[in-house]
Amino acid sequence: MLKSIFTFFAFLAVASAVEHFYVQNNSTGLACIILDGDFQFNLVFNEANSTQKYTVTLNNTLEVDGDCNGVINNQSVQTLNIKFRPEGQSARYPKEWELNLVFGSSSNEAFKIVDYTLQTQRTDLVPFFGKFVRDEKAAGDVTATETNAYKCSTAKLGLVGGSTIDIKSANIIAFAQVNGTTFPTNQVYEVCYLDARTSDVVPIVVGACLAALVIVVLVGYLIGRARAKRQGYASV
Incomplete structure (x- = not known):
């Protein structure tokens, strides 16, 4: 019985754990992007006149970087780049995957995810590889106003070809000036x-x-x- 209780609480601890990412402004030392969440990649490959579907999760983060003062097409942007090992990767296929998120801002929005790409590599579980880009037709509401952050049980980012990136238990803020690398205790969220x-x-x-x-x-x-x-x- 005692063993079962320990197993249950261990499961809760694992289930509640989320990945934590942030980007700091080199000039001010303040965090402009903070993102907490679990990433799940629902990938669709069209190979040899057949459709193959795979679901992969982020297993181990290797490198995180970004830019608080980027510019794309004369627009101010902030970027978060994550290099990671996916679930099921082995020494046989050592190449890492890379996820790039681009945040923009406007007069109506404090921040919004405006672009994203996912570069995958072959693994023991996924025998194909490719670069997945944002589906402009896919609905997305990863946005917030004023100084608020974004919160969602599952934020979906649509990719061309029917693939998606799911960010589970998502807490996200960009174009912020946070003194630290975690969300303030008084942070206001938009659901x-x-x-x-x-x-x-x-x-x-x-x-x-x-x-x-x-x-x-x-x-x-x-x-x-x-x-x-x-x-x-x-x-x-």
């Missing part, structure tokens, strides 16, 4: 559309169930009272 919609549905469902319960109790009370009156008349 993603899917989670916000779910949070609205739950109280509605709970309220409807409570209302139905009240109606059932009221009807039961009225029926019981009517029966009691009939029994009283019969005894007389």
